[in-house]
Amino acid sequence: MLPLRRPARESGACRTSRPSRARRHRHTEGPERRPTTFSRAQSTAVVAFRVMHVAVTAVGADRPGIVAAVSRVLYDVGGNIEDSRMAILGGHFAMVLIVALPDGADPENLQRALAEPAGALGLITTVRPVADAPPPHAGGTPYVVSVYGADKPGIVLQISEALAAAEVNICDLATHVVGDQEPVYVMILEVDVPPGAGPETIGSALKVIGSELGVDVAFNPMEADTL
Template sequence: MTTPNSFLVISALGKDRPGIVNALSKKILDDGCNIADSRMTVLGGEFAILLLVEGQWNTLAKLENALPELEQELDLTIITKRTEERTPSSNLLPYAVDVVAMDHPGIVNHLAEFFSQRSINIEDMMTSSYAAPHTGTPMFAVHMNVGIPSDLHIAGLRDEFMDYCDGLNLDAVLEPVKG
């Protein structure tokens, strides 16, 4: 009988440079663990990493004990937290939300408020700023995945969301996540 794996979330932040992912992933592998899920990006001049690492409880403990030295060696700020495997919810429908607008403060907060008031969980979100082609107008884009409770009327929610976004001058799409 095999023991179920344990899970550890690792968050690391440091000055962007080549080799960070290599060093972290090598340490995780060398300590007998595996990266189950990850998000990595450059924000400003900083490299941000979120990792879900899985392994036996003792291999995760070994990794946790080795991270302070790696933190110093790589000049990173590393935070860890034990977690459990996510239990999929059968009553949530996965939907994608895409919003584009002229950049102005409060877009993320308005979207978060809309979904929060309806008990809709934002499961993943990415934002970016860019200059519009030809005009150079500052633009802001949001992509998120949300879990919509299956008892909500989707067509009504979509209409309500589109009206809400129109009132804020946001171009938006709400559609099922495709395979």
């Protein structure tokens, strides 16, 4: 088995990248500059850049045009997609979006705007306000849990319970069944191990669970996930 190199990530597997600070202009000789002032209209324009965030979900039978239809509605109401995850699961298309709306926007208006394309495409959509919150375990270490073996009930449950008991946060989880004649269940989790937790202890506990379930479990740092 060859190691799969993943790009290094900053501490804290669930962190999102922070925008870099604006560069400071060098001081240059010249006439003294007066403080910048804004008119009422200009001040209103500046305030308009403040946003609220909503989570938008859409689920329905997979077909062309779903992303375009939802994106059109978001664009028309002044929304900006900041984070997203989309996948086809069991023949159904599912998307989760974090959307920035102009400050003061009504999420219910967005829900009503989505009703027409949702009805035409057979989608179930939801819109829910979300608050900006710091990620848990800031400063943790990113790890990857890989599970391979025969598909059976309880794999996700037992692995996730073991991680929860160790205060390990699951940041991303994907499962697949591959192969036709001898199908193999594959589960990959990206997790955040909090400071002070023992990776060796966590890895050993996962190995025991894997042995009981009859599956192979690997627990490796994010930088070198061994498949």
